[in-house]
Amino acid sequence: AQSVTQPDIHITVSEGASLELRCNYSYGATPYLFWYVQSPGQGLQLLLKYFSGDTLVQGIKGFEAEFKRSQSSFNLRKPSVHWSDAAEYFCAVGGRTGGSYIPTFGRGTSLIVHP
Amino acid sequence: NAGVTQTPKFQVLKTGQSMTLQCAQDMNHNSMYWYRQDPGMGLRLIYYSASEGTTDKGEVPNGYNVSRLNKREFSLRLESAAPSQTSVYFCASSEGDRGTEAFFGQGTRLTVV
Numbered sequence: 001a002q003s004v005t006q007p008d009i010h011i012t013v014s015e016g017a018s019l020e021l022r023c024n025y026s027y028g029a030t031p032y033l034f035w036y037v038q039s040p041g042q043g044l045q046l047l048l049k050y051f052s053g054d055t056l057v058q059g060i061k062g063f064e065a066e067f068k069r070s071q072s073s074f075n076l077r078k079p080s081v082h083w084s085d086a087a088e089y090f091c092a093v094g095g096r097t098g099g100s101y102i103p104t105f106g107r108g109t110s111l112i113v114h115p
Numbered sequence: 116n117a118g119v120t121q122t123p124k125f126q127v128l129k130t131g132q133s134m135t136l137q138c139a140q141d142m143n144h145n146s147m148y149w150y151r152q153d154p155g156m157g158l159r160l161i162y163y164s165a166s167e168g169t170t171d172k173g174e175v176p177n178g179y180n181v182s183r184l185n186k187r188e189f190s191l192r193l194e195s196a197a198p199s200q201t202s203v204y205f206c207a208s209s210e211g212d213r214g215t216e217a218f219f220g221q222g223t224r225l226t227v228v
Contacts, residue, residue, distance in 0.1 A: 043219035107157035
């Protein structure tokens with residue numbers, strides 16, 4: 001069975017500081033990995049995704065993520081955080097369970113941005 | 116583009132009442148999902164439908180039923196609501212291949228008193 005672990009429940013950064021959100025996955029084959037963002041009162045929006053090829057993927061809003069197979073990780077990064085980045089961030093893995101495709105999500109990391 | 120539309124956005128139920136959450140997508144996706152979101156628990160899968168005419172249980176199906184009415188619509192029914200079902204419910208859809216992203220509705224905030 002696939003699973004995703006986001007070890008940090010909350011992350012607090014100052015505006016302008018760099019950001020790294022951690023994600024570890026468990027999946028028996030080549031993973032398809034995603035990061036989503038959820039603003040307060042909203043649904044989830046895709047930030048970026050990794051399928052294959054270059055292990056550093058670029059997403060929207062200046063985010064990037066690096067896939068490291070040896071560490072089973074897919075950490076999200078941003079060089080300079082803006083106050084509008086305050087939100088909940090979810091890492092997800094896409095895999096097959098019983099012949100059906102099931103996106104499995106981590107518990108989320110809440111990002112707090114201080115001015 | 117409407118994407119995934121959920122109704123209602125907010126609902127308050129009394130314990131024991133029933134209700135149906137509606138979800139429709141206009142992207143011609145094969146797969147649809149219902150998740151619930153609780154603080155500290157992330158998104159947990161309630162039920163999913165891999166294709167029209169099929170439904171399967173997810174991680175937390177107890178107390179819920181679903182209907183895949185057609186390719187567009189996937190409803191979630193609470194037959195006898197309980198306070199433990201107070202949550203935010205999200206419907207999502209995808210093409211059904213593991214490399215494709217899931218598209219989410221805006222959510223339904225349900226309170227059971």
